[in-house]
């Protein structure tokens with residue numbers, strides 16, 4: 323091995339995820355994560371080993387690199403895997419090609435033109451339906467027929483590490499005669515994963531469930547921050563608006579679908595039967611362990627949730643097929659959120675709303691304080707990895723601190 327990769331690293335030889343990084347003396351550019359290092363792809367390109375226009379590796383987003391197509395991007399990934407494992411390869415004795423992750427700053431990996439958020443966990447949709455509507459009829463009649471989603475806001479998607487201020491907005495306190503404007507008192511996270519499309523379609527074209535994977539470049543972790551009190555007042559009839567668009571964080575490394583291929587599993591049975599355009603063949607879910615921790619200011623992290631991406635009722639192929647079935651076009655770099663990923667077990671719920679059950683079951687922190695929602699000074703960290711037969715492919719983390727309202 324050209325460079326040491328610690329055992330249990332998310333960024334094993336089986337992963338090779340793509341991102342955009344910079345250092346004191348390197349402008350933002352493409353790299354791949356390898357163990358605790360980053361392989362500088364713009365620097366590798368100077369060895370004249372790639373047969374495409376390598377200017378795409380010096381851009382500050384991956385969009386142009388992704389637009390080369392999977393034939394090229396997959397080969398870059400597999401070439402790197404070979405070179406890293408061959409001690410006499412072109413990467414040998416060139417420490418200048420590697421940068422310590424600790425010394426690098428990560429940037430948004432892609433320019434996201436459009437962002438759609440689905441609502442595809444049956445456990446999450448059922449929990450929310452029980453709390454806000456009718457415990458007997460928690461799921462709305464369309465839920466098992468349509469991968470429900472809404473168009474989100476792309477401009478406020480930011481990369482892990484960037485602190486945000488508590489948002490303010492209109493809320494309607496119980497029994498108040500009129501709404502008030504104030505900082506949200508119910509700031510929440512949503513544990514999600516996002517997929518990034520790697521191929522354009524033209525207006526009028528649709529993507530079938532069978533072809534969907536050709537259009538998906540890779541995945542990231544996504545924290546879809548939510549202000550529950552603002553949401554409750556504004557969401558009828560058109561859905562979330564200012565309760566969601568103040569910020570969403572993603573992890574900086576895009577893990578390719580190829581890297582995730584070994585971790586495919588069957589999804590849950592879908593009953594009633596879906597319409598033909600949503601039918602699919604084979605395994606379309608992925609076994610990805612997910613966890614969420616809260617670190618209060620000056621205290622230690624408490625893990626409050628252990629979930630798994632395999633629980634999703636609707637898979638990514640169905641989501642993309644549904645999204646495009648009316649001819650809606652998609653672009654390289656667009657992001658699609660899974661929806662909050664909750665499991666059956668109450669420790670697998672993917673939001674504070676569910677974990678603390680609308681504030682009725684507060685969570686204990688190590689400093690003795692309790693949480694019904696997220697406090698100022700708290701850092702919320704989500705991690706995810708897949709592991710099978712000794713092969714580990716992980717996402718690193720998406721982490722951000724909440725600062726007081728401005």
Ligand code: CA
Pocket residue numbers: 439440512514546659661662
């Ligand atoms: Ca969401």
